[in-house]
Amino acid sequence: MRTFVMVKPLGLQNFLLEVMAAVKAVGTVSRRQLVVVSRELIAAHYAEHAGKEFFARLLEYYQGQTVMALVVDGPDAVARVRAMLGPSDPRRAAPGQLRHLVMTRWRDGQSGWRALELATSGVDNIVHASDSAEAAEREIALWFGGKEE
Ligand code: CDP
Ligand code: MG
Numbered sequence: 001m002r003t004f005v006m007v008k009p010l011g012l013q014n015f016l017l018e019v020m021a022a023v024k025a026v027g028t029v030s031r032r033q034l035v036v037v038s039r040e041l042i043a044a045h046y047a048e049h050a051g052k053e054f055f056a057r058l059l060e061y062y063q064g065q066t067v068m069a070l071v072v073d074g075p076d077a078v079a080r081v082r083a084m085l086g087p088s089d090p091r092r093a094a095p096g097q098l099r100h101l102v103m104t105r106w107r108d109g110q111s112g113w114r115a116l117e118l119a120t121s122g123v124d125n126i127v128h129a130s131d132s133a134e135a136a137e138r139e140i141a142l143w144f145g146g147k148e149e
Contacts, residue, residue, distance in 0.1 A: 026072060078130055
């Protein structure tokens with residue numbers, strides 16, 4: 001089974017070692033690519049959220065940013081990667097879940113990290129991962145152009 005992972009700007013710039021260690025505990029990284037995000041790409045990626053109050057914020061934040069797209073192969077990869085991320089809101093993530101890393105740095109009282117977290121207003125929670133096998137195939141085709149290497 002495979003899943004799609006997108007390391008968001010906060011994750012790529014601050015937590016890449018932690019993200020890759022967690023991903024490799026789940027499976028093998030079979031594809032990996034840095035992507036400069038266009039408005040069209042992020043709108044297509046988050047199409048299920050079109051019309052919601054935070055959709056415009058997503059497009060505004062991600063367009064022009066560099067992210068890392070990954071395909072992770074392993075047993076039960078979709079559910080296992082989602083479990084290691086934690087909930088969408090990093091404030092609800094448990095210690096050990098990747099999205100909790102935002103909160104750890106905030107609690108440590110390092111003013112720079114706190115400013116970084118507040119500046120993104122929750123729009124960047126370090127990592128995206130597919131929520132179903134169907135979503136994974138759609139997202140892999142979208143981000144990698146559908147052709148296998
Ligand atoms: O990423 P996940 O599937 O956990 O969450 P989602 O509900 O599908 O939302 C997609 C993404 O939109 C989140 O990961 C956040 O980056 C962003 N979001 C936001 O900025 N504000 C919200 N109220 C909800 C989501
Ligand atoms: Mg989602």
